[in-house]
Amino acid sequence: MEEPLLFLKLNEYTADRLHFRYIVSTFLAIPDPDIRVKKLLDHIKNYFNHQEKYSFVVPYTRQQLAALIGLRVETVIRSIKKMQKINLLKIDGNKIYY
Template sequence: MIICEELLLSHGAELQNYNSGEFIFEEGATPRYYFQIRSGTVVINSILDDGKEFIHGIPFEGHCFAETYLFHNVNYAINAIAITACEIIRMEKKKFFKFLLKHPEQIFHLYSYTADRMHYRYLTAAALSFRDPLTKIDLVMNYFKDYFGGKEKHSFLIPYTRQQLASLTGLRIETVIRTVKKMEKLDMVKIDNTKIYY
């Protein structure tokens, strides 16, 4: 977890429950809260002009999301939607700033988490501009395996569906399906039923 739940709750944070498919906030809304996931999974996305979804991230238990918006005077350019039933700790912006002033060491936890996400963006930004879908998918899978500490070949279960991989890489789902099959033939992944092991 990014910030200790007990600390947040003892400083005025509250628990909110969201059902699968429910918006936590929508693009264009004013940022008013710090959000940290106690349980469940959220998708951070944008809906493009052609109606396609682009996934920026899929935070889950212990992660925070959209916290950088609290430090800037702009509205959300993204959506946050519960993928599963979620219990989310939220703290009103003014209370959150008072909390950080009282516990400045928490700023380092927050900044470290944000830096890790920026590292992912830098790693993937150039590769996602490549036309080769195998390079894109391999890069994303490799990042997640490294992030979660996977070492052995074919030991890491990719925690995303093929549709989510498509949205993370900007590819069509058919392209992802074909590419994953090609990766299996090249012994880059192992497929067990619908599960992908990298």
């Protein structure tokens, strides 16, 4: 009651996180891991308002990406390498540019 703006920010943050979890949970129904990874990267890139190719540095580790979409790290790594071969993303050291 004393801090209405703080309460509003907390509710906004909670709603944003719940919406993100809802969107990511819809990816779990997709059986192909390559499509799961691509859809997750598309969603994250759109969330941060990046449009150009290779303009977005993915802020998550491969382990975190795997945990978000319910895959093993090895599967995510394989999918990312496939995406690099068909020029959907670039890998520079440990950074993924999408």
